[in-house]
Amino acid sequence: MTTPPSATEPVALADHTTLRLGGPAARFVNATTAAELVEVVRAADAAREPLLVLGGGSNLVIADSGFDGAVVRIGTSGRRIDRLSDGRVQLTVEAGEDWDEVVAHTVANDLGGLECLSGIPGLVGATPVQNVGAYGVEITDVLVSVDLLDRESGQVRMVPAAELGLAYRTSVLKGKDNAVVLRARFALTDGGKSAPIAYAELARTLGVQVGDRAPVRDVRDTVLELRRGKGMVLDPVDNDTWSAGSFFTNPIIGEGDEVLSVLERASARAGGGPVTMPTYPAGEGRVKLSAAWLIERAGFHKGYSARDGRVSLSTKHTLALTNRGSASTEDLLALAAEVRDGVDAAFGVRLHPEPVLVGCAL
Structure with a gap:
């Protein structure tokens, strides 16, 4: 087998990320089959060449200097539905398939399980990496x-x-480069009904109770509607979607004194009155806070901008940091640092980035 040809001229990685940021790649390869992907990775490793495996670029922040090595884009495709027994179905998908197209495919085939994950940008291979x-x-x-x-x-x-x-937005694969996902298998259900609805906002919008099931098509349509309202469905003419999705993960802290400390600080910032703070169970003795809630109450409103307006928080969702059209990665990281440090100063809670940072740091 012949190694797939690489680009002869530097390729702008900004053209391959949803943030539309990132400098050039020294060498760029588009692998369209799993065998090609394996061969490219093995060859780069044998030559000790720096290698970046690129999916949909939806959870990636690449330095303005780019990547001084080989970038292999996962362009593989293929799906298979295996109906088992008792309404169980196994879906096998190649890593290079567009995630939302796969979700739409399952809904069109009346399969339940993925409908709540509609509208998420990126490729299938990235989904297990960050859970x-x-x-x-x-x-x-x-x-x-x-x-x-x-x-x-x-x-x-x-x-x-x-x-x-x-675990929450992570796996043993995240932040490491010792393995490459080639394909994934999912357990779904037949019959056109969703998984039990667990998210209160979604249940309320659907008009069902938490724990109920709903038609998968209704769930997908509703999730897409909710995501569009938050600027979380890609739109080339909407700068609110020029982002990496939620930039910060929701912080997890110890319940009890740690939560009380955050509440006391929030109360002081609100003038001393009572404060209701959303919390979610996160395992024994731990709770998850809302990063968006903390960001907003630390003084960063929707649309908050920096670097002469080149970057801003989304006008629809404070968790998304956006490129307004002329930003650099340096601009984006400056805004991220300002938000992170502001939340830390206000509440003593350190936010951590969800995207993978390549050649840069926060």
Whole structure:
């Protein structure tokens, strides 16, 4: 097999990220089959060439200086539905498939399980890496296994979901480059009904109770409507969608004194009155806070801008940091640092970025 040709001229990585930021790649390869992808990665590793594996670019912040090495874009495609028994279905998808197109495909086939994850940009291969989640559903709820290329051994192996360390917006794969996802398998249900609705806002909009099931088509339509209202569905003419989605993860802290300290600071900032702060269970002795709530109450409103307006918080959602059309990665990180430090100063809570940072740091 011949190694896929690489670009002869530097390729602007800004053209391959949803933030539309990032400098050039020294070498760019588009791998359209799993075999090509494996070959490119093995060849780069053998030559000790720096390598960046690029999916949809929706959870990526790349330095203005770009990447001095090979960038391989995952352009693989292929889906298979296997109907098992008792209404169970296994969906197998290549890593380079567009995630939302896959979700739409399952809904069109009356399969339940992925509908709450509608509208999320990016490719299938990235979803287990960060345990993508939205509206009460996470990849860990439906993932069966992945096929990985182990870069240390050069071998391809199937890894059960239970071995991936899937947790809130993370996995054993996140932030590491020792493995590449080639394909993923998901456990779905037949019959046109969704997974139990777990997110209160979604249940309310659908007109059902939390825990009820609803038609998958209705759930998808409603999720897309909610996401559009927050600027979370890609639109080339809407700068509010020139983002990496939610830039900060919701912080997890100890319940009790740590929560009380945040509440006391919030009360002081509100003039001493009572404050109701949203919290969510996060395991024994831990609670999850709302990063958006903290950001807003630290003084950063929707549309808050920096660097002469080149970057801003989305006008629809304070968790999204956006490129207003002429920004640099340096501009974006300056705004991110301002928000992070402002929340820390106001509440003593440190926010952490959700996107992967390449060649840069916050």
